[in-house]
Amino acid sequence: MRLPRGLGIGAKLAAGTALALLVAGVPIEHLAARDMEAALLAEHSPRAAVDAALLRSRRTLLLGMGTVIVVAVSVGAATAFFVTRPIRRLTRFAQAMSEGDLSTRAPLRGSGELRQLARALNHLTSELSRSSAEVRTERALLAGILDGMSEGVLVLDRDGRILLANRALRAMASLGESALGRSVIESIRNARLTEAIQLAGKRDEPVDVEVELGRALPRRLLVRVSRRKGPERLGHDECEAIAAWGADHDGASAEPGLIAVFHDVTDLRRLETIRTDFVANVSHELRTPVTAISTAAETLQLGALKDPHEAAEFVDVIDRHAKRLRHLVDDLLDLSRIEAKNLRLALSELDIAPAIEHVTQLLAEAARRRRVTLTVDASALPPARCDRRAIEQVLMNLLDNAIKYAGEGAHVTVKARSADQQVTIAVADDGPGIPPHHLGRIFERFYRVDAGRSRDLGGTGLGLAIVKHLVELMNGSIEVESAIGRGTQFTVRLARAG
Numbered sequence: 413m414r415l416p417r418g419l420g421i422g423a424k425l426a427a428g429t430a431l432a433l434l435v436a437g438v439p440i441e442h443l444a445a446r447d448m449e450a451a452l453l454a455e456h457s458p459r460a461a462v463d464a465a466l467l468r469s470r471r472t473l474l475l476g477m478g479t480v481i482v483v484a485v486s487v488g489a490a491t492a493f494f495v496t497r498p499i500r501r502l503t504r505f506a507q508a509m510s511e512g513d514l515s516t517r518a519p520l521r522g523s524g525e526l527r528q529l530a531r532a533l534n535h536l537t538s539e540l541s542r543s544s545a546e547v548r549t550e551r552a553l554l555a556g557i558l559d560g561m562s563e564g565v566l567v568l569d570r571d572g573r574i575l576l577a578n579r580a581l582r583a584m585a586s587l588g589e590s591a592l593g594r595s596v597i598e599s600i601r602n603a604r605l606t607e608a609i610q611l612a613g614k615r616d617e618p619v620d621v622e623v624e625l626g627r628a629l630p631r632r633l634l635v636r637v638s639r640r641k642g643p644e645r646l647g648h649d650e651c652e653a654i655a656a657w658g659a660d661h662d663g664a665s666a667e668p669g670l671i672a673v674f675h676d677v678t679d680l681r682r683l684e685t686i687r688t689d690f691v692a693n694v695s696h697e698l699r700t701p702v703t704a705i706s707t708a709a710e711t712l713q714l715g716a717l718k719d720p721h722e723a724a725e726f727v728d729v730i731d732r733h734a735k736r737l738r739h740l741v742d743d744l745l746d747l748s749r750i751e752a753k754n755l756r757l758a759l760s761e762l763d764i765a766p767a768i769e770h771v772t773q774l775l776a777e778a779a780r781r782r783r784v785t786l787t788v789d790a791s792a793l794p795p796a797r798c799d800r801r802a803i804e805q806v807l808m809n810l811l812d813n814a815i816k817y818a819g820e821g822a823h824v825t826v827k828a829r830s831a832d833q834q835v836t837i838a839v840a841d842d843g844p845g846i847p848p849h850h851l852g853r854i855f856e857r858f859y860r861v862d863a864g865r866s867r868d869l870g871g872t873g874l875g876l877a878i879v880k881h882l883v884e885l886m887n888g889s890i891e892v893e894s895a896i897g898r899g900t901q902f903t904v905r906l907a908r909a910g
Contacts, residue, residue, distance in 0.1 A: 611637075859873060
């Protein structure tokens, strides 16, 4: 006999026990009734016969009760086994789900409460699997965004321990994986940053601070530290995202903490310094000729015009400094166009020898006035890939500097050679040379080895900076070698054509 399928667990146990008692009780009742009947029929029998009948009846009842108990226990155990088997299956399924296996499903067997429980567990598993997939997707997206940012991002828990440091910050501050879970002062070791973090923890407004991190290559970083929003002020997606950030680390939660965003302003500060220095240098360079021209003109107005000799001297001063102003303005415009990438060179196959000869002819008079011997050695050269106007301007600056600074009676040599798929042009002099500590900065704007002498000779301090830019725009390189008392040599290397 099978129990109805619609019954619950308790009803099945009660029905099974009742059925067992009913099945076992009927034969016992018949046996007891038969013994009692025999005892009553033996009413007029001897006393001993009645006692024997009662003893048999008692034994029958005891035996029957024992049999009923055994049958009830057996049926109860069997019923419990078959009823709890689906419960055991659901328990194993729940354990697998708690261990992270969301791919299994509970079997929809049986009926009543167990079937409803299995259906509810399967629905819960499906929802958990979907939510887990969404969290993994959001986490991967967030990790990709954070690692793709050029700004550094630092996330701290409420105790000031590091929950997250993206790739940019790890590069800026030389952080490793061991930094996670540690305090900022232990990992980054910057007092100003630590103070800003402590201050931000006490205020609702963000705290801005500029710090310098790194020893070998220090970087200037602008840091904004602000409080993280607590769970009551976050949306569901934000809470999940923050939880995903620290899911691999102990203590990660959506509890309030701090977020610090690091902006690398090293290049900006360097450009600001360059701009400030540039403005200061230009102002200084302009002040000297403008003052000289203004003073000479004022002197002429005050009566020097009446003296032809003095008038000629002051006019010469005005002319000389006006030319210097023109050269300075021209160099500034050239450098501005080059650095703004507005100068477009037309690279083509070009014979270097004619360009060298053209420049030396233009500077021959200046060399003669200073009694400088100018020698050219540029025969049998293959064509180089360069721009004609640019290479002439490079040669003009190098040769003009050599003639000016080598000193009277010096020798200046221009040699051009071809080697290793390159055309090299060397401009050398046997002048006083350049001290070694100046060589590293010789191509900087407005940098002068001897500022007073350079201004007296009409130099602007921009020529070598322009030369370096032009050579690099022609995909070449330039280097300088010098020794005190032995002279200086600038070497330009350009690619051979073809």
